[in-house]
Amino acid sequence: xxxxxRKKRILQAIIDDYIDKAEPIGSRTIARKYELGLSSATIRxxxxxxxxxxYLAQPHTSAGRVPSDKGYRLYVDKLMPTHDLNREExxxxxxATEDRVYELSQLLRHATAVLSNFTKYTSMAVTPxxxxxxxxxxxxxxxxxxxxxxxVVNNAGIVKNSLIKVSEQATSEMLGxxxxxxxxxxxxxxxxxxxxxxxxxxxxxxxxxGDILTPILNxxxxxxxxxxDHEMYVEGSTNILGHPEFKDMDKARQFLSLLDEKTSIxxxxxxxxxxxxxxxxxxxxxxxxxxxxxxxVTVNYNVADTMVGTIGIIGPTRMEYSKVISSIGYMKKxxxxxxxxxxxxxxxxx
Amino acid sequence: xxxxxRKKRILQAIIDDYIDKAEPIGSRTIARKYELGLSSATIRxxxxxxxxxxYLAQPHTSAGRVPSDKGYRLYVDKLMPTHDLNREExxxxxxATEDRVYELSQLLRHATAVLSNFTKYTSMAVTPxxxxxxxxxxxxxxxxxxxxxxxVVNNAGIVKNSLIKVSEQATSEMLGxxxxxxxxxxxxxxxxxxxxxxxxxxxxxxxxxGDILTPILNxxxxxxxxxxDHEMYVEGSTNILGHPEFKDMDKARQFLSLLDEKTSIxxxxxxxxxxxxxxxxxxxxxxxxxxxxxxxVTVNYNVADTMVGTIGIIGPTRMEYSKVISSIGYMKKxxxxxxxxxxxxxxxxx
DNA sequence: GATTAGCACTCGCCGGGTCAGAGTGCTAAC
DNA sequence: GTTAGCACTCTGACCCGGCGAGTGCTAATC
Numbered sequence: 001x002x003x004x005x006r007k008k009r010i011l012q013a014i015i016d017d018y019i020d021k022a023e024p025i026g027s028r029t030i031a032r033k034y035e036l037g038l039s040s041a042t043i044r045x046x047x048x049x050x051x052x053x054x055y056l057a058q059p060h061t062s063a064g065r066v067p068s069d070k071g072y073r074l075y076v077d078k079l080m081p082t083h084d085l086n087r088e089e090x091x092x093x094x095x096a097t098e099d100r101v102y103e104l105s106q107l108l109r110h111a112t113a114v115l116s117n118f119t120k121y122t123s124m125a126v127t128p129x130x131x132x133x134x135x136x137x138x139x140x141x142x143x144x145x146x147x148x149x150x151x152v153v154n155n156a157g158i159v160k161n162s163l164i165k166v167s168e169q170a171t172s173e174m175l176g177x178x179x180x181x182x183x184x185x186x187x188x189x190x191x192x193x194x195x196x197x198x199x200x201x202x203x204x205x206x207x208x209x210g211d212i213l214t215p216i217l218n219x220x221x222x223x224x225x226x227x228x229d230h231e232m233y234v235e236g237s238t239n240i241l242g243h244p245e246f247k248d249m250d251k252a253r254q255f256l257s258l259l260d261e262k263t264s265i266x267x268x269x270x271x272x273x274x275x276x277x278x279x280x281x282x283x284x285x286x287x288x289x290x291x292x293x294x295x296x297v298t299v300n301y302n303v304a305d306t307m308v309g310t311i312g313i314i315g316p317t318r319m320e321y322s323k324v325i326s327s328i329g330y331m332k333k334x335x336x337x338x339x340x341x342x343x344x345x346x347x348x349x350x
Numbered sequence: 351x352x353x354x355x356r357k358k359r360i361l362q363a364i365i366d367d368y369i370d371k372a373e374p375i376g377s378r379t380i381a382r383k384y385e386l387g388l389s390s391a392t393i394r395x396x397x398x399x400x401x402x403x404x405y406l407a408q409p410h411t412s413a414g415r416v417p418s419d420k421g422y423r424l425y426v427d428k429l430m431p432t433h434d435l436n437r438e439e440x441x442x443x444x445x446a447t448e449d450r451v452y453e454l455s456q457l458l459r460h461a462t463a464v465l466s467n468f469t470k471y472t473s474m475a476v477t478p479x480x481x482x483x484x485x486x487x488x489x490x491x492x493x494x495x496x497x498x499x500x501x502v503v504n505n506a507g508i509v510k511n512s513l514i515k516v517s518e519q520a521t522s523e524m525l526g527x528x529x530x531x532x533x534x535x536x537x538x539x540x541x542x543x544x545x546x547x548x549x550x551x552x553x554x555x556x557x558x559x560g561d562i563l564t565p566i567l568n569x570x571x572x573x574x575x576x577x578x579d580h581e582m583y584v585e586g587s588t589n590i591l592g593h594p595e596f597k598d599m600d601k602a603r604q605f606l607s608l609l610d611e612k613t614s615i616x617x618x619x620x621x622x623x624x625x626x627x628x629x630x631x632x633x634x635x636x637x638x639x640x641x642x643x644x645x646x647v648t649v650n651y652n653v654a655d656t657m658v659g660t661i662g663i664i665g666p667t668r669m670e671y672s673k674v675i676s677s678i679g680y681m682k683k684x685x686x687x688x689x690x691x692x693x694x695x696x697x698x699x700x
Numbered sequence: 701g702a703t704t705a706g707c708a709c710t711c712g713c714c715g716g717g718t719c720a721g722a723g724t725g726c727t728a729a730c
Numbered sequence: 731g732t733t734a735g736c737a738c739t740c741t742g743a744c745c746c747g748g749c750g751a752g753t754g755c756t757a758a759t760c
Contacts, residue, residue, distance in 0.1 A: 026723050039733050062724050062739045141489050238606035256588040376752050389704050412710045412753050
């Protein structure tokens with residue numbers, strides 16, 4: 001059977017309507033509402049064809065039709081109307097960066113909150129993987145007698161610090177010497193390379209310079225560890241309760257408890273996103289079994305080229321794809337700009 | 351009518367049973383299960399009395415009895431058995447600080463996650479209010495040509511930083527002079543006092559020393575702002591779906607959307623907690639109307655005496671009070687210890 | 701006088717039966 | 731190829747009666 005233009009128009013009409021109504025769509029509805037110049041009987045025949053071809057499904061005999069994953073896929077790839085963000089919508093999305101933002105994590109929280117609020121689905125984000133970024137600078141700064149702060153900066157300008165106790169005798173000059181030493185030995189390495197093992201080796205190489213060096217190395221290791229850690233933010237998880245596909249309590253619970261499992265979601269996000277552009281994974285296209293009746297829309301954002309994080313929106317397969325796709329695309333742009341601003345890659349000072 | 355010992359025993363039995371079963375408790379159940387040496391008829395009479403006195407309520411004629419808020423209050427104050435944490439439970443709670451913890455926010459996230467998991471209710475925490483802490487030290491550290499890091503430390507050893515752009519000509523000696531100047535002018539003040547206004551005034555006092563000072567003052571203000579911000583963590587929000595009082599979707603949704611409103615929850619937490627000790631707010635005792643059918647158990651934790659944060663557990667009024675109270679008490683202790691360790695108030699170095 | 705056994709009564713829950721509505725597939729006519 | 735008409739199917743809402751749990755009251759008992 002061939003997928004002619006008329007079939008496509010009918011399929012689109014069904015999916016559009018189903019996305020809106022969340023109920024099986026009957027032939028009469030389509031005939032009445034969309035002006036295709038066809039009677040319900042004709043549409044009925046076409047719908048039977050579309051079902052046979054796998055684009056539609058029937059929950060039970062004598063019910064209307066429902067799009068299948070394959071149907072949504074065609075819809076997303078070819079049929080979907082584009083959603084142009086209007087002024088009001090852009091204003092709403094912009095609010096993610098309106099408030100004072102001083103950290104990447106905060107930026108991501110804002111972005112996910114706004115996105116989830118805007119789309120009424122659940123939005124997620126993971127911080128970039130920084131393990132493969134390189135160490136730009138290490139500083140040991142005295143704070144008061146007996147206390148110092150170890151600071152590590154990576155090539156994107158992301159800063160981590162760790163408070164340490166040092167010997168009371170440590171002069172700021174000694175700390176300066178150690179700072180230079182650490183920079184010599186570690187700067188330029190990736191955080192992966194500068195693991196705890198390496199730092200221990202370094203300690204042996206230098207020889208135990210009394211009690212001063214040890215806490216500093218510990219602090220450095222701590223910073224390295226922090227840099228390697230990546231966090232995840234989920235907002236609007238309860239939005240799904242508003243969608244009829246989750247009116248069944250058990251389903252809702254299953255979905256929500258999945259979101260609590262940060263590791264698997266994190267993996268799903270990273271796995272899903274392609275290097276560039278927006279990825280849409282519909283229902284069974286998802287590798288994670290427990291979201292096989294959801295769709296996941298993801299996009300990567302970059303920090304200084306090498307470091308990649310991901311933003312995602314998850315909702316039922318019956319999702320307003322066009323709206324989700326345009327809003328996540330816009331948000332990615334916003335986030336990238338803001339990251340550049342935050343890390344001082346732009347010309348404006350903070 | 352007088353609240354004699356027998357009434358108390360019966361009330362306790364009813365509440366114990368109701369907390370377990372979540373269904374109206376009948377006189378026969380009590381007579382059979384608890385060995386009070388009384389027939390169901392006698393207990394029935396006592397229950398009628400307890401209802402008249404306001405400790406029990408009846409969902410409808412010919413149903414069993416359910417504790418009222420007043421009943422729970424007496425239970426919590428006088429009747430409740432104490433819950434001694436066993437070895438296994440302590441091990442579970444301890445896991446909050448087992449993982450590498452390097453920040454207060456991370457500590458609180460762990461603590462709330464463990465608590466919510468342990469109690470099966472929802473757990474929350476707010477970071478301490480630091481606005482009234484004092485500035486201990488400010489440092490401006492050069493990172494690379496044109497970039498520097500402003501670091502502000504408060505009297506508890508909490509560190510905030512802000513990356514800034516500076517003139518390429520700024521030497522580390524100049525930055526050192528400015529550091530000294532800032533310390534002179536600002537150290538010892540509270541963050542409340544050192545607001546943006548004050549910093550602007552400072553800029554005027556010093557006179558515009560070219561383009562070097564401005565970004566540094568901006569960075570300092572940024573740090574001040576960060577210090578004043580306080581965050582909130584909520585974990586296990588979906589736990590409530592497991593409790594029968596939220597089997598009604600609308601109720602669950604209402605509860606969950608409340609949790610999304612960080613500000614009101616934050617306020618409820620802070621308002622509820624008394625300066626010391628564990629506070630229990632039962633149902634209508636809560637000021638926030640939307641949690642009038644929940645109970646909120648809170649405790650404050652201190653950072654260096656003056657800075658106070660709060661941990662809380664929220665669940666249905668039919669809550670395992672004894673377990674919740676002992677676990678939150680233990681967690682407070684853990685958190686306090688860990689904070690001391692983190693901020694170097696202890697003797698062990700990191 | 702307190703306690704208890706007995707009994708009539710109340711109420712929510714559950715399962716089965718009925719019915720209307722929406723939608724289909726098929727056939728025959730256009 | 732398209733459409734009108736019709737018989738058929740399935741779901742969901744509604745109603746109804748029976749069951750079980752629990753009560754309050756009364757009268758008998760300790």
